[in-house]
Amino acid sequence: MTGLSNAEYLISSVALSIDEYYAGVGESPGVWAGRWVQCLGLSGVVEADQLRALVDGKDPTSGLDLVAGSRPRSVLAFDLTFSAPKSVSLLWALGSEPVADMVAAAHREAVEVALGFLEERAAVGQVRPSGV
Secondary structure (H helix, E strand, O other): EEEEOOOOHHOOEOOOOOHHHOOOOEEEEOEOOOOOOOOOOOOOOOOHHHHHHHHOOOOOOOEEEEOOOOOOOOOOOOOOOOOOOOOHHHHHHOHHHHHHHHHHHHHHHHHHHHHHHHHHHHHOOOOOOOOO
């Protein structure tokens, strides 16, 4: 988990092509996940402008200020990376297609459970009497 002061670090770390990714030039693009993506109109691969808007506290589709009235923040967002252990990565890469499919499904489920736990226990918000 890394605290972010802007979205540019994440945006600049994404590989611009599959060739760059395999050459180790950047990371694969992220995908939207979590309980709020549907409410925010987000799905699929994370686009730079949508990410910038959210990190800046804006609705990525309407531009509405989502943090109006809040005090200034030094940490604007958190970047979470869910990585499988090397042994699991090797099992996925070197295993048969059915094994690789099971490993990938297990990893997706583990990420979903971990993110759900964080959303339930660590991601909190407060509505003030003024509606903020």
